[in-house]
Amino acid sequence: MTTSTRGASKTPAVLVLEDGRIFRGRAYGAVGETFGEAVFSTGMTGYQETLTDPSYHKQVVVMTAPHVGNTGVNDEDPESKRIWVSGYVVRDPARVPSNWRSQRSLDDELTEQGVVGISGIDTRALTRHLRERGAMRVGIFSGAAVAEDAALLTRVKEAPEMQGSSLYGEVATKEAYVVPAIGPDGGAVPIGAAKFTVAAVDLGIKGMTPHRMAERGIEVHVLPATATAEDVYAVNPDGVFFSNGPGDPAAADGPVAVMRTVLERGTPLFGICFGNQILGRALGFGTYKLKYGHRGINQPVQDRTTGKVEVTAHNHGFAVDAPLDQVSETPFGRAEVSHVCLNDRVVEGLRLLDRPAFSVQYHPEAAAGPHDAAYLFDRFVSLMAAQGAQRA
Structure with missing residues (x-):
């Protein structure tokens, strides 16, 4: 108060x-x-x-x-x-x-x-x-x-403690809205004419996130945190996105259930921050509260799929409890830790090896920066393109 x-x-x-x-x-x-x-x-x-x-x-x-x-x-x-x-x-x-x-x-x-x-x-x-x-x-x-x-x-x-708090519903949009794709001329692409359509579950989404997707020709349907799997697939998405947000991921059973449906259907999936923790829970991993968290725009993270070290923007007080150096068997196939913080070895990303799904704990859309991790939006586009080619 x-x-x-x-x-x-x-x-x-x-x-x-x-x-x-x-x-x-x-x-x-x-x-x-x-x-x-x-x-x-x-x-x-x-x-x-x-x-x-x-x-x-x-x-x-x-x-x-x-x-x-x-x-x-x-x-x-x-x-x-x-x-x-x-x-x-x-x-x-x-x-x-x-x-x-x-x-x-x-x-x-x-x-x-x-x-x-x-x-x-x-x-x-x-x-x-x-x-x-x-x-x-x-x-x-x-x-x-x-x-x-x-x-x-x-x-x-x-005063209430952060651990155990369910807060994402307090900050999310109450009504769905659309962020149109941006065309080569910098103007908005007419609704329904974009290269890809993404259903973005708003758990506390930042304005720059759908903008980064729109820059890549994606029409983003931002949905309330209470969205069901039926709501997600009602927009006929090529991909599904789960956003950042506040509170304890252990108190987010609703979004976890929706994500499990997305994983079962094999739709390309991308999660950021809170979305990474939701993916961790959906795969069967636990989450825990960090001592003082990661917040700022100067956190070094290694992308283990490429070996590249990025300077990244963070804002998280919880993390996923997943094994760093082994491939894990999950209900949705094999999973591994894709990114790790070089300061304290905290899990900073997950990816599935048998389904088109990945997430990161930090903020690749970061404004005012850094922009080292902006390529992750391109990786999401590649997953949707590959899925579309398979359907064709």
Whole structure:
């Protein structure tokens, strides 16, 4: 829950972690109170995309970059229609934005959308604390919400935990919509005239994802998280996509059941982030919560099918528990780990060897970057093309 009123940056604020660690600073954005899971993001750019990524729902994001807000906010870069983070933590916010695309300040945007934040704290110390103790519940309090430390800590401990939370339905579209394919001239291809049709199950999809597919001649039918297998196949898809999203994959039985139907029918399948965890569960693997997760735009991942190392964008607090160095037998044939994080050996991708299905844990559509993994959309196109050639 977030409550807020418009306020000034001189307003005192306090950040309280569930283990009792306290940081004191100044209000940034809206004044009031907010609760969520404290996580840190290592990206030095792309803060607007981070704020509007639905995968950050119910999370309080700590920026490790010390200076945030330099380029302001515009109406072209958001990944969705609103800011999703529960709270925002920065060390040194820009006093005045300076960029030719800027339309307003980040502080004003946070205030306008009721996002409670805090500035002027030692974010390096906070990040080190989270790395040592792990992601945990947190509260930010400013203005009239500031009270005795013990009372604030009690309220933080009463907030829900991320593990076990089903959140993807709260951020997904309620109505299906279509993103038309983009033609060679840069214009939209008429509905029904695209090279391929993809049914995309929205579990918290980012706007750039269907755009990346549209650039490749794909007409994308974005479906609600509650979509059934019948809904998916009603659009006569050449491929099916499962998006990123927030929460614990162990609480996503509905999407897992739909994916198993897709795998049984042998339709080309691609999953990103939460979609990778859904594929892991559909194949019979478990999932688990990482100590502090991967978030930022500088994570090294190796594509084990090519040996290539990519710098990638991440936002995940859960991972798939699959064996790294062996082929696994699943109800849908053989599967293997296709990508691995070089920092900690966490599974970053899966692929089936006997069916046209694969997934990655990171974000190949990344905006503002990096774009090392954009080829994965081409790999999806190749799977659909090969499937179409077999039918012909």
